[in-house]
Amino acid sequence: MAEPAHRRVADAIRAAIERGELEPGARMSTVQQLADLHGVSKETAHRAVRSLVAEGLITATRSRGMYVRNRPRERVIVRDRTVYRDELGYFFDRSAQDWRAIGTPTRGQTVAPAHVADMLEVGREEVVFARDRAMGPPGSTTASQLSTSYLPMWLLTELPVVGKAQTGSGGIYDRIEEHFQVPIEWSEMVYGRPANDEEVAKLGIGEGLPVLVVTRLAAVAPGGRRQVVEINETRMSAEEFAVAYPVQRDASAAWPRA
Structure with a gap:
């Protein structure tokens, strides 16, 4: 044929x-x-x-x-999924440790995407607070990743500083842990989808090309009562970045075998 x-x-x-x-x-x-x-x-x-x-x-x-x-696939950057800490606070990948904001971050009230609202445990039409910023290596004028934090309004009522432009050393995570006096626990999911118009413009990628989306859930459990305090969505070019993580053995896969 x-x-x-x-x-x-x-x-x-x-x-x-x-x-x-x-x-x-x-x-x-x-x-x-x-x-x-x-x-x-x-x-x-x-x-x-x-x-x-x-x-x-x-x-x-x-x-x-x-x-x-x-052809960015010749220079793929592998992102690990471990939380670290330096003098500025928590960060989630060694390859991006020195990245800084490009342009002026924005913040304000919005309605979250449906899947984010579900993870944040709020109604799909309920207003939440969002913090947006573009990040990239030192000296870069084009963003390498876009990051949006979604916070429930009850958290801003209880802890107003997380909605301010300047949240202090360590950022919102340090303020949350100080307030609740328990450590934050994170979980993530990673998936790909076509870039939207904003991502095409800000990341400098072609129309219809894929982005890698890392959706991270942050929760605390003061007194044993679990509360979701933030959903963070980070988007980056799927041509330029990959995600690596260790493969752990379940008890059923223990070696030596019984």
């Missing part, structure tokens, strides 16, 4: 990129020029271009035309 024409064209362009004939940042031929070069219709060439955009190999805009994208 013959290979569809649009796949043949996409394969040829992909091979040229992989051979280095089309370097990152290079402007590509127009769709009509590609159609003429490969002897196919303009619609077939357009389908090939769309598939390469979806792969993240090229960027296509009406104003600037088509360009070969940088």
Whole structure:
């Protein structure tokens, strides 16, 4: 069975990129020029271009035309999932220890996404407090990750400092532990999805490309009564970052075997 024409064209362009004939940042031929070069219709060439955009190999805009994208998979950064502490407070990955805010963080009341509201144990239409910030390595002007903390309004009533611009040394986690006099316990889930418009703009990634979402739940249990105090969602380019974690043995997988 013959290979569809649009796949043949996409394969040829992909091979040229992989051979280095089309370097990152290079402007590509127009769709009509590609159609003429490969002897196919303009619609077939357009389908090939769309598939390469979806792969993240090229960027296509009406104003600037088509360009070969940088290939970040050659420099994937592995994020570990361990909580550490330094002189500034808790942080959750050694590779991002020196990252700082890019631009001015924002904060205010909002309605959380449905899955965040469920995890925060509030109603789906209930107002919560959100703290947003973009983070990146020192000297960077483009964010490497976007982070949003969602806090229940009862926590702000009980502990107003967590809603302020300046929360003091150690940030909201230190204030929460000081207030409740118990340690915070965290749990996380990681998943991928297509980037939304805000993420495309702030992270500088192509439309439709995936982001890696790390959703972290923070809870305290004063007097044995568990309360969820924050949900943090961190988003980063799935092309540039991976998550690593140790694989632990359950008692049923103990060695030596019984």
